[in-house]
């Protein structure tokens with residue numbers, strides 16, 4: 001149930017309660033929604049409401065929006081959207097003179113989505129090649145030692161590759177693990193750290209054996 005809910009709420013505007021209602025109505029995934037038609041879905045939900053099995057009835061308008069969103073495959077970019085917002089918020093906080101529009105001009109959301117990829121993509125660190133799946137395996141096997149793992153490390157971060165203090169924009173961003181990001185600091189440049197990353201990769205491969 002929880003997995004199904006988590007898949008459905010990747011669709012923009014579809015909340016947890018909506019997701020449980022849809023699952024009760026037999027719509028278990030974004031794929032099911034894609035195939036659905038608005039009147040069918042509405043009628044299924046209405047009969048659940050009439051039986052008091054669900055708390056409220058969603059409007060046809062909302063249902064249509066979910067179906068449209070499922071069909072654009074936009075929902076597959078929910079992680080990218082979250083990371084983009086996070087980068088923007090951090091940038092605006094640091095530089096008061098910088099506006100949302102300035103940020104979007106340097107790095108349009110569409111460009112970022114293409115760079116970051118869909119939720120199903122396998123992402124890896126540009127320096128040491130570790131993937132988020134590898135990191136999860138290492139954590140599960142007790143082979144990650146840092147106490148910071150509760151807040152950083154599970155997900156790859158966005159490194160400003162060429163100009164560490166420059167803008168987040170294509171040509172200056174790369175996916176990077178916490179360990180590489182933390183070691184690179186503003187000391188090593190991209191080419192230097194590409195070399196250092198090879199040593200990190202050897203260590204990860206040993207630990208993954």
Ligand SMILES: [Zn+2]
Nearest residue numbers: 125128177180
């Ligand atoms: Zn790395």
